[in-house]
Amino acid sequence: MKITLKDGSVKEYENAKTIYDIALDISEGLARAATAGEVDGRVEDLRTVIDKDCELNILTANDEKGLAALRHTTSHVLAEAVKRVRPEAKLAIGPSIDTGFYYDFDTEPFSREDLDEIEKEMKKVIKEGARLTRFTLPREEAIAFMKEKEEPYKVELIEDLPADAEISFYRQGEFVDLCAGPHLMSTKNIKAFKLISSSMAYWRGDSNRAQLQRIYGTAFAKKEELAQYLEHLEDIKKRDHNKLGREMELFTTVDVIGQCLPLLMPKGAKMIQTMQRWIEDEEEKWGYVRTKTPLMAKSDLYKISGHWDHYKEGMFVLGDEEKDKEVFALRPMTCPFQYYVYKASQKSYRDLPLRYGETSTLFRNEDSGEMHGLTRVRQFTISEGHLIVRPDQMVEEFKGCLALARKCLRTLGVEEDVTYRLSKWDPNNKEKYIGDESVWEETQESIRRVLTELEIPFYEAEGEAAFYGPKVDIQAKNVYGKEDTMITIQWDAVLAEQFDMYYIDQNGEKQRPYIIHRTSMGCYERTLAWLIEKYAGQFPTWLCPEQVRVLPISDKYNDYAQKVLAELKDNGIQATVDLRSEKIGYKIRESRINKVPYMLVVGQKEEEDHTVSVRSRYRGDEGARALADFIEDICREIRTKEIRKIEVEEQ
RNA sequence: UUCAAAGUGGUGCAGUGGGUAGCACACAUGGCUUGUAACCAUGAAGUCGCAGGUUCGAAUCCUGCCUUUGAAACCA
Numbered sequence: 001m002k003i004t005l006k007d008g009s010v011k012e013y014e015n016a017k018t019i020y021d022i023a024l025d026i027s028e029g030l031a032r033a034a035t036a037g038e039v040d041g042r043v044e045d046l047r048t049v050i051d052k053d054c055e056l057n058i059l060t061a062n063d064e065k066g067l068a069a070l071r072h073t074t075s076h077v078l079a080e081a082v083k084r085v086r087p088e089a090k091l092a093i094g095p096s097i098d099t100g101f102y103y104d105f106d107t108e109p110f111s112r113e114d115l116d117e118i119e120k121e122m123k124k125v126i127k128e129g130a131r132l133t134r135f136t137l138p139r140e141e142a143i144a145f146m147k148e149k150e151e152p153y154k155v156e157l158i159e160d161l162p163a164d165a166e167i168s169f170y171r172q173g174e175f176v177d178l179c180a181g182p183h184l185m186s187t188k189n190i191k192a193f194k195l196i197s198s199s200m201a202y203w204r205g206d207s208n209r210a211q212l213q214r215i216y217g218t219a220f221a222k223k224e225e226l227a228q229y230l231e232h233l234e235d236i237k238k239r240d241h242n243k244l245g246r247e248m249e250l251f252t253t254v255d256v257i258g259q260c261l262p263l264l265m266p267k268g269a270k271m272i273q274t275m276q277r278w279i280e281d282e283e284e285k286w287g288y289v290r291t292k293t294p295l296m297a298k299s300d301l302y303k304i305s306g307h308w309d310h311y312k313e314g315m316f317v318l319g320d321e322e323k324d325k326e327v328f329a330l331r332p333m334t335c336p337f338q339y340y341v342y343k344a345s346q347k348s349y350r351d352l353p354l355r356y357g358e359t360s361t362l363f364r365n366e367d368s369g370e371m372h373g374l375t376r377v378r379q380f381t382i383s384e385g386h387l388i389v390r391p392d393q394m395v396e397e398f399k400g401c402l403a404l405a406r407k408c409l410r411t412l413g414v415e416e417d418v419t420y421r422l423s424k425w426d427p428n429n430k431e432k433y434i435g436d437e438s439v440w441e442e443t444q445e446s447i448r449r450v451l452t453e454l455e456i457p458f459y460e461a462e463g464e465a466a467f468y469g470p471k472v473d474i475q476a477k478n479v480y481g482k483e484d485t486m487i488t489i490q491w492d493a494v495l496a497e498q499f500d501m502y503y504i505d506q507n508g509e510k511q512r513p514y515i516i517h518r519t520s521m522g523c524y525e526r527t528l529a530w531l532i533e534k535y536a537g538q539f540p541t542w543l544c545p546e547q548v549r550v551l552p553i554s555d556k557y558n559d560y561a562q563k564v565l566a567e568l569k570d571n572g573i574q575a576t577v578d579l580r581s582e583k584i585g586y587k588i589r590e591s592r593i594n595k596v597p598y599m600l601v602v603g604q605k606e607e608e609d610h611t612v613s614v615r616s617r618y619r620g621d622e623g624a625r626a627l628a629d630f631i632e633d634i635c636r637e638i639r640t641k642e643i644r645k646i647e648v649e650e651q
Numbered sequence: 652u653u654c655a656a657a658g659u660g661g662u663g664c665a666g667u668g669g670g671u672a673g674c675a676c677a678c679a680u681g682g683c684u685u686g687u688a689a690c691c692a693u694g695a696a697g698u699c700g701c702a703g704g705u706u707c708g709a710a711u712c713c714u715g716c717c718u719u720u721g722a723a724a725c726c727a
Contacts, residue, residue, distance in 0.1 A: 107725090108653055110655090111655085111656090112656090117700065197721070197722080198655075198722085199654075199655065199721060199722035199723070200654035200655065200722065200723060201652065201654090201722070201723045201724090202723055202724060205723075205724065206724080207652070207653070207723075207724045207725085211654060211723085212723090213655090214723080216722085242720085246662085247662085247663090253719085255700080255717080255718055255719085274723065305727090306727085307727065310727070311727050314725095314726085314727070315727095332727065333727065335727090362711080364727085366725085366726075366727085367724085367725060367726090370719095372720090376726080408727095466727065467727065468727090480721095485726090525711085542661080548676075551687090553684085553685060553686055553687095554684045554685050554686095555684065555685090556684070556685095581683080581684070581685080582685080582689095582690085583683095583684090583685050583686090583689085583690060584682055584685065584686055584687060585685090585686085585687060585688060585689070585690095586659065586685095586688080586689060587688095588687050588688060589687095589688035589689055590688090590689090591688095592688060593688085599687085601686070601687065603685090603686060604686090605686085613686085613687080
């Protein structure tokens with residue numbers, strides 16, 4: 001048989017061979033580093049026997065897929081160590097994940113000390129260097145085997161495997177685990193690992209089932225890589241918007257006001273105002289008209305929309321249905337309000353498309369545990385909008401929404417940091433959605449075509465659609481790698497019916513429009529959180545709440561500094577002045593800590609010459625350069641003869 | 652909602668049952684009049700999350716509640 005390797009070279013063997021043996025045949029070093037093999041694009045265990053021609057890529061921990069095998073084996077070592085320390089712990093599952101691996105156990109909660117102890121035990125296991133061996137069992141025997149070992153979760157896993165599935169186990173020394181693999185040949189090959197944290201997790205993600213204890217860990221090929229990763233973890237904690245945003249005085253929370261009701265402080269509020277002003281003007285250019293609709297409505301509205309029956313728990317209800325004649329609720333979405341703006345007058349096919357935009361504040365009574373900083377809050381404001389369009393305009397308008405969304409991303413400088421998700425319905429859970437199967441399939445296909453045409457890379461996710469239609473979600477990850485929806489564009493061919501919206505066509509007949517629900521900047525609070533983390537607080541100048549700070553060298557130059565400040569403000573620049581009688585070094589240090597992009601130092605020399613000394617945190621940034629030139633021009637206006645720029649340096 | 656950890660001047664932290672609860676930053680007052688990352692001195696500021704219990708004595712131990720953080724579940 002012929003084995004074609006990744007580099008194109010060909011190995012020929014007479015007899016069947018395992019991937020490991022082939023690696024060994026190539027070189028001993030490769031065999032030591034090998035973690036798995038990729039056979040014709042499929043990841044296979046090192047023990048897999050190759051008996052026919054194929055393309056083989058031997059994976060090591062330097063490949064993403066190879067690293068996963070290393071981490072998976074490390075999770076088995078973790079499980080073995082836990083079983084040694086707590087023999088009564090029951091095993092659930094232990095996969096590798098993007099950042100490492102985890103293993104779930106049914107046992108008492110783990111403390112950090114427990115984790116340290118388990119880590120020590122893992123080192124022992126690795127030192128013993130047991131070889132991992134693989135074996136399979138027929139279903140009944142496999143179940144009996146796990147029953148004998150008193151592993152009820154494993155029994156359940158086997159029972160749920162499809163009838164034709166091969167049921168494999170891996171053994172290392174005393175420890176045996178149900179597992180599909182792939183795995184390393186020996187625990188000895190684990191060189192660098194660390195247990196990160198522990199937490200609760202539900203068995204099979206179901207909140208009605210057992211609460212398991214999950215241990216998260218990570219593993220790398222080399223100790224240096226691990227050290228680097230741990231340093232990175234420390235680093236990202238400093239970027240966490242919930243910490244940095246408070247330190248920078250962008251927002252705060254107050255116990256007596258309430259959980260996850262952030263107070264935007266002057267700097268944070270300024271940033272949001274800057275974004276809001278920009279997008280409101282921008283949307284006007286894209287043909288949007290603005291509405292301003294009530295923040296609450298009678299329960300009757302939500303009864304029509306279906307929210308009263310399905311989402312009452314998630315709404316803030318004002319009043320008591322038993323006692324009060326009228327019960328109100330704070331709005332959790334803007335849709336029906338804008339529908340009634342549409343319905344207020346009769347529309348012709350000539351009126352469409354109609355693009356309604358609103359800077360809309362919404363209220364959602366989130367469960368206490370799901371709230372986080374500025375990303376999951378109980379009251380938030382979004383750049384909401386609904387497009388009422390004729391079916392024949394749908395594709396073009398949907399593309400327009402995507403184009404606007406992408407313009408926002410470019411403007412914020414984050415277009416490279418997002419992924420596009422086509423969020424589809426779940427055909428196995430039809431009662432969660434309204435509308436026919438054929439409509440769902442059709443609209444999903446339409447969106448797929450739009451994305452493909454625009455050459456936007458995307459992935460598809462089942463069960464993520466809104467109840468009324470599929471959507472494109474623009475996703476971004478926070479510093480911890482957790483994903484959130486930043487922008488959403490939803491295709492809705494059904495709600496017009498529910499609210500009896502129509503237009504009169506060329507033949508004088510009533511027709512149902514389609515609706516696009518969309519955001520452009522997304523949710524301001526969440527977008528701000530994202531920007532804080534993306535820029536680690538060093539925002540693009542246009543977004544900075546304080547763009548320029550004037551620093552007089554001593555009290556004597558305060559008057560001149562005030563003059564410079566007034567000019568800057570007159571020219572629409574967000575500027576402040578530091579009039580305290582402190583040393584210039586002290587003022588500069590503070591400006592840098594506050595991440596002010598430009599400092600203008602003024603002293604005797606500047607006052608006499610009508611100049612300022614510019615100090616910038618930027619180098620080579622065009623926007624920043626432009627602002628520097630702008631400041632220069634302003635200074636000219638106050639009869640500045642020249643600008644002495646000191647070496648521009650980065651913070 | 653569940654589990655875990657945490658809650659101490661404005662902020663970040665130290666303080667494992669025994670003397671009047673400390674430190675840094677910030678703040679105030681006075682001095683210094685400053686040339687590109689921290690000037691000096693003095694001062695004010697705490698019912699140690701709330702309520703109860705154990706004890707001669709509790710920030711510290713116990714119970715309940717509230718809040719925050721992490722994770723899971725949830726996310727129209």
